[in-house]
Amino acid sequence: MEEKKQKDTLEQEINDQPDEDETNENNQAEVMEEKSEADQLREEKEEIQNRLLRLQADYDNFRRRTQKEREADRKYKAQSLVEELIPVLDNFERALQVEVDGGSAQNFANGMKMVYDQFHAALDKEGVEEIPAKGELFDPHLHQAVMQVEDENYDSNVIVEQLQKGYRLNDRVIRPAMVKVNQ
Structure with a gap:
């Protein structure tokens, strides 16, 4: 009887362990999820950099415009x-x-x-x-x-x-x- 219990327990453990296909699918899903997060972070980074460049250009334009206005006022x-x-x-x-x-x-x-x-x-x-x-x-x-x-x-x-x-x-x-x- 004890042998039967051991056999049942062993079968149970084997059944509880995911098979290789299932493990590969889980790993692929995790990798895909990590890639999509990385892509999303790259896009956010690019968007922030673009916004920063636009802000710098706006500031430069503002500075040039005010300098021209000051020169015209003096002139x-x-x-x-x-x-x-x-x-x-x-x-x-x-x-x-x-x-x-x-x-x-x-x-x-x-x-x-x-x-x-x-x-x-x-x-x-x-x-x-x-x-x-x-x-x-x-x-x-x-x-x-x-x-x-x-x-x-x-x-x-x-x-x-x-x-x-x-x-x-x-x-x-x-x-x-x-x-x-x-x-």
Whole structure:
């Protein structure tokens, strides 16, 4: 009887042990599961790296854009002041065109000329320059045509006369020159 018990126990153990096919299937399932986890982790890593690269590119673009804005602010910081001072410059020029006679009047005119020169030099230092007009080709970005004339001495589309000076600050037009243009 004891022999029978041992035989039954041995058969039971054999039956309880998985066969090789079943073990291989379990091992393959575990390997597949590990591979899919590894693939998933690789994809997540690539996605995070891509996100990081995009963030770095966005930051670089932001930094460049703000740097350009700061440079433009510095370059044109005087624009509103220059816009206010240009009419003063025009009035100075008109005052200096008046003929004076007499010693004290001439001295006064010379003093005004010195102030005008100093004022003009300060504007030049800030990057303000006159827009050339008479004898130049008409450029609608720099000139404002208020009259058209027919003059045989000038080619077509050439400025015959400047009625009011134009100014630009660095490369930005503050006030276009008012001109007469030949047809």
